[in-house]
Amino acid sequence: MKIVGISGSLSGYKTMTIVFKVLKAAKSLDPNIETELIDLKDYDVEFVNGAPLSFYNADTVKVVDTIMAADGLIIGTPIYQASISGVLKNLLDHLPVDGLMGKTVGMVATGGTDKHYLVMDYHLRSILTFLKANVAGSNVFVNDKYFDAENDIVDRNILLRFEHLAKEVLSIQQFIQQKS
Numbered sequence: 023m024k025i026v027g028i029s030g031s032l033s034g035y036k037t038m039t040i041v042f043k044v045l046k047a048a049k050s051l052d053p054n055i056e057t058e059l060i061d062l063k064d065y066d067v068e069f070v071n072g073a074p075l076s077f078y079n080a081d082t083v084k085v086v087d088t089i090m091a092a093d094g095l096i097i098g099t100p101i102y103q104a105s106i107s108g109v110l111k112n113l114l115d116h117l118p119v120d121g122l123m124g125k126t127v128g129m130v131a132t133g134g135t136d137k138h139y140l141v142m143d144y145h146l147r148s149i150l151t152f153l154k155a156n157v158a159g160s161n162v163f164v165n166d167k168y169f170d171a172e173n174d175i176v177d178r179n180i181l182l183r184f185e186h187l188a189k190e191v192l193s194i195q196q197f198i199q200q201k202s
């Protein structure tokens with residue numbers, strides 16, 4: 023099983039950190055799984071213009087192909103203007119409408135205010151469901167105040183929630199793969 027993490031921030035490192043931590047938790051739960059982290063700031067994903075995927079640059083094709091080949095995804099977004107980041111929405115726009123069918127997705131987000139913790143449920147979940155993903159019921163929002171100067175998180179409760187999310191994604195995906 024391969025679980026791919028997507029960090030949807032081009033600016034800071036908080037989103038990348040939490041996606042990495044959920045991937046790490048998944049790997050600890052099942053050392054046999056393969057994980058890969060795609061930090062979108064490392065890739066030049068072009069804006070969707072309606073052309074077929076093969077017309078875009080190599081980075082765009084690589085990121086989309088990696089998502090399509092994954093069994094499960096951990097998708098992280100910084101909250102921007104009470105929604106997901108534009109770069110993440112643009113990436114999701116590249117996927118075919120059935121692109122996430124059979125894949126389990128876990129959502130994580132970072133933000134400056136707890137008032138926006140439901141953005142994952144109200145904005146991201148609906149897009150992922152449209153793309154036919156099986157979206158885990160739990161998700162983790164991390165307020166900026168929980169990151170230390172090195173952008174690390176030590177709060178035990180948050181770390182436990184990463185582990186629970188990883189466990190949920192793995193068990194749903196294992197169930198799907200056993201059934202098919």
Ligand SMILES: Cc1cc2nc3c(=O)[nH]c(=O)nc-3n(C[C@H](O)[C@H](O)[C@H](O)COP(=O)(O)O)c2cc1C
Pocket residue numbers: 031032033034035036037038100101102103104105132133134135136138166
């Ligand atoms: C353009 C912009 C808009 C933002 N809008 C919100 C917002 O509406 N709600 C919120 O909680 N945080 C907002 N933030 C704060 C970021 O979500 C937060 O600092 C996040 O942890 C940054 O993640 P990163 O370090 O991965 O880039 C915004 C930040 C930027 C740059």
